[in-house]
Amino acid sequence: MHFEILVEDQTGQKALENLVPKIIGTGPHTFKLHPYKGIGSIPKKMTAPTMAKMQTLLANLPGQLQAYGKTFAASASQAAVIVVCDLDRNNKNTFLCSLLSILQACNPKPVTRFCLAIEEGEAWLLGDIPAIKAAYPHAKDSVLNSYVNDSICGTWELLADAIYPGGCGKLKSQGWPAWGNEKYYWAKKITPYMDVDCNVSPSFVFFRDQLRNLAGSSN
Numbered sequence: 001m002h003f004e005i006l007v008e009d010q011t012g013q014k015a016l017e018n019l020v021p022k023i024i025g026t027g028p029h030t031f032k033l034h035p036y037k038g039i040g041s042i043p044k045k046m047t048a049p050t051m052a053k054m055q056t057l058l059a060n061l062p063g064q065l066q067a068y069g070k071t072f073a074a075s076a077s078q079a080a081v082i083v084v085c086d087l088d089r090n091n092k093n094t095f096l097c098s099l100l101s102i103l104q105a106c107n108p109k110p111v112t113r114f115c116l117a118i119e120e121g122e123a124w125l126l127g128d129i130p131a132i133k134a135a136y137p138h139a140k141d142s143v144l145n146s147y148v149n150d151s152i153c154g155t156w157e158l159l160a161d162a163i164y165p166g167g168c169g170k171l172k173s174q175g176w177p178a179w180g181n182e183k184y185y186w187a188k189k190i191t192p193y194m195d196v197d198c199n200v201s202p203s204f205v206f207f208r209d210q211l212r213n214l215a216g217s218s219n
Helices: 010-024 059-071 092-104 123-126 131-136 154-165 168-174 176-191 204-219
Strands: 002-009 030-035 079-086 110-117
Touching: 002 010, 002 059, 010 030, 010 123, 010 176, 010 204, 030 131, 059 079, 059 092, 092 110, 110 123, 110 204, 123 131, 123 154, 123 176, 123 204, 131 154, 131 176, 154 168, 154 176, 168 176
Parallel strands: 002 030, 002 079, 079 110
Antiparallel strands: none
């Protein structure tokens, strides 16, 4: 099975560079990651072509899925599209319905799975506290142990309070470039230690199992 994986940004790309091989192995399955510049919003016209000037995931999703449907029409059992994005503060069911409506507008439809990190990608890191402790031995146990998996709580801020000197407040005071770079560094540093079979984030487990189920069905 070959996976085309669409992600919001370079932080997601860095995390999945390390995690996907742990999930599907290093062969015979293959994957390619496509990072965007944020999540953006779904265009009003579902048949809109890929928007080169709008380099966000959702703005380009209708055109991308339509193109994949045509490209993989003859090899649907050997290729799949995985869309990975944050739920943020959206209603899960409503947001999933919006994503599925994009897929339904495609003819033909590519094999596609929508995998939402709940609330944010850092939830997948927090699903493996031993990995966080391995990367950051001085992480605050009291903060990490207060986290409820996949809760809507300000996920990246909680992780910052656990591992960043001065916590979330210190990091936020430096502005977006600083905390964006720090989130990328967390993904880079923590994911090599992660055990994908022991992760307790339900949204990560869903992502992992979707990949494995698709890979198994292609054997």
